[in-house]
Amino acid sequence: MAVIVDLDPAGAETLRSALGSGSEVLPSIDALKRYLEEHPGEDAVVLGSSVDLHTALSIAENMRITRPTLGVVLVRRRIDTSVLADALRAGVREVVEDRDLSGLNAAVRRTVDLSHRLREGALGGEGEEGERRTSRIVTVFSAKGGCGKTTLATNLAAVLADRGRREVCLVDLDLAFGDVAIALQLFPAHTIADAIPLGDTLDAEGVRSLLTPHSPGLTTLVAPVEPGTASAIPAELITRILTILSHEFDYVVIDTPPAFDDQVLAAFDQSDVIANIATLDIPAIKNLKLTLETLDLLNFSRERWQIVLNRADSKVGLSVNEVEKTLNARIVAQIPSSRDVPAATNRGVPIVLDQPKHPVSVSIRRFAEEYVIAAAPAETAVPRELRRDRRLFKRKAPSS
Ligand SMILES: Nc1ncnc2c1ncn2[C@@H]1O[C@H](COP(=O)(O)OP(=O)(O)O)[C@@H](O)[C@H]1O
Numbered sequence: 001m002a003v004i005v006d007l008d009p010a011g012a013e014t015l016r017s018a019l020g021s022g023s024e025v026l027p028s029i030d031a032l033k034r035y036l037e038e039h040p041g042e043d044a045v046v047l048g049s050s051v052d053l054h055t056a057l058s059i060a061e062n063m064r065i066t067r068p069t070l071g072v073v074l075v076r077r078r079i080d081t082s083v084l085a086d087a088l089r090a091g092v093r094e095v096v097e098d099r100d101l102s103g104l105n106a107a108v109r110r111t112v113d114l115s116h117r118l119r120e121g122a123l124g125g126e127g128e129e130g131e132r133r134t135s136r137i138v139t140v141f142s143a144k145g146g147c148g149k150t151t152l153a154t155n156l157a158a159v160l161a162d163r164g165r166r167e168v169c170l171v172d173l174d175l176a177f178g179d180v181a182i183a184l185q186l187f188p189a190h191t192i193a194d195a196i197p198l199g200d201t202l203d204a205e206g207v208r209s210l211l212t213p214h215s216p217g218l219t220t221l222v223a224p225v226e227p228g229t230a231s232a233i234p235a236e237l238i239t240r241i242l243t244i245l246s247h248e249f250d251y252v253v254i255d256t257p258p259a260f261d262d263q264v265l266a267a268f269d270q271s272d273v274i275a276n277i278a279t280l281d282i283p284a285i286k287n288l289k290l291t292l293e294t295l296d297l298l299n300f301s302r303e304r305w306q307i308v309l310n311r312a313d314s315k316v317g318l319s320v321n322e323v324e325k326t327l328n329a330r331i332v333a334q335i336p337s338s339r340d341v342p343a344a345t346n347r348g349v350p351i352v353l354d355q356p357k358h359p360v361s362v363s364i365r366r367f368a369e370e371y372v373i374a375a376a377p378a379e380t381a382v383p384r385e386l387r388r389d390r391r392l393f394k395r396k397a398p399s400s
């Protein structure tokens, strides 16, 4: 399963018992070097707590460059934020406490699985554009603020993760005023802005080091803290990040700002599902109509976008039927209005996790099952030659 290095024989034996048969134990770093030369297909190396941190990190750094598909798992007696930060920077995939043997087993399994997937990707040889993807990218959009984008995106991501059954990454593309971190009460060490200096060299390990976990199966890539950073994140970098995430996760869910900007268009290009959310008021419906017309102009096939109505039960004089007629499109999901939604957000827990039977949770889960999980992946994104034309349409697009 993995190769273990521990200079202390008793420690090595404990680690081996956690990983079961099929794991090799080595007594020194020199032995590891020889072993890796003879075993180019090895997936994971576990460095026990007797290996000093400096040596362990330089091994990880070296492997990241020379053997990117090999994962390094670091075992430490105690883990603090400085160890974690150094480990992430060096490209260590997981850090586990030495007492946490079941955690070690799970970490090694994840690492081996990722190594397999990376190797399949590396051997696929078709290049970025041609690679087949089994994951789905879902973008939640509305050209008007306050419609419930962040609410739907966070809850959709949690529903899809299903408490660890699937791996989901929620990306906050509301780069100036993103509030995913606040809605989920996260304390991120990194934001998407940290990808800027990495530019073209950004790889899977690099993206992974920027993520902030929330709950089993649900990880996030949060927006920059400083609103001014937004414009410094080129659309090409967003495309690169989403491509990498789509190979690492079962679902990538994207929260957006209330505007068609370059970064949002980059997300649309790669999305299998665009969930347009609106409320039952004239400005929201007007913006939704303009959005749908723009999506048509941009040649997004109608199968790729859906309409979700939020606070659908509000008594405001507009009926769902009238709205569908105005839009000439079907509303596929209706999320009721409830005070429990902001209350859950204020507790930092998506309502679908907190109150799974709540009517709001049920409607979001149904949307996820029928329109996201069941959706076919977009065959090909919009052809390259059409992409350039989009910039012409951009000026006509609605904004809040
Ligand atoms: N179905 C709902 N019922 C009650 N309040 C809601 C509902 N959906 C969203 N809200 C509240 O409306 C506000 C705006 O929602 P948010 O998801 O932040 O919108 P956006 O991201 O589109 O700006 C938040 O305070 C949120 O808690």
Ligand SMILES: [Mg+2]
Residues within 6 Å of the ligand: 149, 150, 151, 174, 179, 256
């Ligand atoms: Mg928002």
